[in-house]
Amino acid sequence: MITQNKYKILFILLGLINATAWYGCKDEVDLPDQPIDSYTSVYMPQGVNGAVTTTLKVKDNLVQTAVYGAAYGGYGVPDADVPVSFKVDNGLVASYNTANKTNYQVLPASSYALSATTSFIPKGKTSSEPLKITFKAKGDGAMDAFKTYLLPITISSPAVKVKESLKTVYYIVRALPDLADYPAYERSKFAIAGFSSQEANGEGPNNGRAVFVLDGDNNTFWHSQWQGTSAPPPHFLTIDMGEVKVFHGLSFLPRQGDQGGKPNEVNVQISTDNITWTDAGSTVLQNNKNLQTVFFEQGFNKQARYFKVTINSSYSSSVTHLAELYAF
Structure with a gap:
């Protein structure tokens, strides 16, 4: 009985081997006709x-x-x-x-x-x-x-x-643009053409007034008025560059002390005649003492003789101040 079962199993295995060999050796494959x-x-x-x-x-x-x-x-x-x-x-x-x-x-x-x-x-x-x-x-x-x-x-x-x-x-x-390609303009012809307010007395004889943003001394500064009455924001300075130049941007040097009032939100306009103004762009300055150089995209590469810096808000104060201001 055992012998008969062995023969049956052997027969089944041989059948499977033959079927596999037949399919494996088939040399014709039906593929759809697709041109190259x-x-x-x-x-x-x-x-x-x-x-x-x-x-x-x-x-x-x-x-x-x-x-x-x-x-x-x-x-x-x-x-x-x-x-x-x-x-x-x-x-x-x-x-x-x-x-x-x-x-x-x-x-x-x-x-x-x-x-x-x-x-x-x-x-x-x-x-x-x-x-x-x-x-x-x-x-x-x-x-x-x-x-x-x-x-x-x-x-x-x-x-x-x-x-x-x-x-x-x-x-x-x-x-x-690359900032390295745009050095600051020489400022000997620059002059203050306008300002919202200045502290003419409270900061001493050699501080506080708008002219000190152009004196080349990092330790002096312009300060908005605080003595007697405190001028509220926005604060502004208008600079006359003395001749028409190609405007690209500005560099801001904050007051070198740690007092509140450093400029925060700033808007810039440019003009060739101090009458008709064009928006040059806006920026947010950092609350530190570093020179901060900014391209103003809307005014970039445009003709200007005057630029107006409007400080809409300051850090930790309603007053503001600035040590130096450069154009390039």
């Missing part, structure tokens, strides 16, 4: 990881570029040159902003140039030669500093289909 061309496309490889962020320096005679180009994807390599074209498609900026909840502006045409709008992927290769976008961040026709722009570049080809997901590369472009 359906797997082939051209695309812009710069967009593989999303938008390309480019931060430029606001500097003279500096060539600043970004790369664009075409790539070939699919089975093998092309057996002939693959022509491609590129164009700037500013019509996509609005839809990009909507989809990404951004507010990027169209990059002005005067502030960039494409090295070519046509190219090709050579026979036997998988990419075109790299092409360059050259940006202009300073001078006539340059983009505005601090603004963020969007430059969409789209590829097309008459020979090979374009991969839709990598058809367009979005370049996010911003130009930022």
